[in-house]
Amino acid sequence: DRIAGLDIRTDAELARMLADFAHERVAAGRDVPHDIWPVVRAHPARAALVERLTAETRAAVPERREAAVRALKELS
Numbered sequence: 215d216r217i218a219g220l221d222i223r224t225d226a227e228l229a230r231m232l233a234d235f236a237h238e239r240v241a242a243g244r245d246v247p248h249d250i251w252p253v254v255r256a257h258p259a260r261a262a263l264v265e266r267l268t269a270e271t272r273a274a275v276p277e278r279r280e281a282a283v284r285a286l287k288e289l290s
Contacts (some may be wrong), residue, residue, distance in 0.1 A: 222280070229257030236285060237266050243277025246285045254289065262287065 218268075233254050236246040254260050267289070270282035 216249075224253045224256060226257045226259065229247065229254050229259040233259040233263040233266075236263060238272075239245060240267060240270050240281040240285050241278060242282050245261050245281060246288065248288060 232250045236250060236254065239246045254263060264286070267282045267286050270278050271286070273279050273282070
């Protein structure tokens with residue numbers, strides 16, 4: 215919401231970068247900022263991220279599992 219015209223300026227590359235960022239946050243056991251989800255949802259990067267986050271739900275570290283579950287809820 216803070217970036218003017220973001221909805222018309224997004225592209226697949228930005229979505230991929232944000233998906234990578236989301237995965238890095240989850241792998242660190244941290245929450246993902248909610249304002250990236252509209253960009254990721256609008257592009258094919260979403261499918262790859264769902265797979266990666268689903269894999270994180272089986273991580274040995276509880277914080278990673280919990281962050282992945284929260285991220286998947288936000289993404290859906």
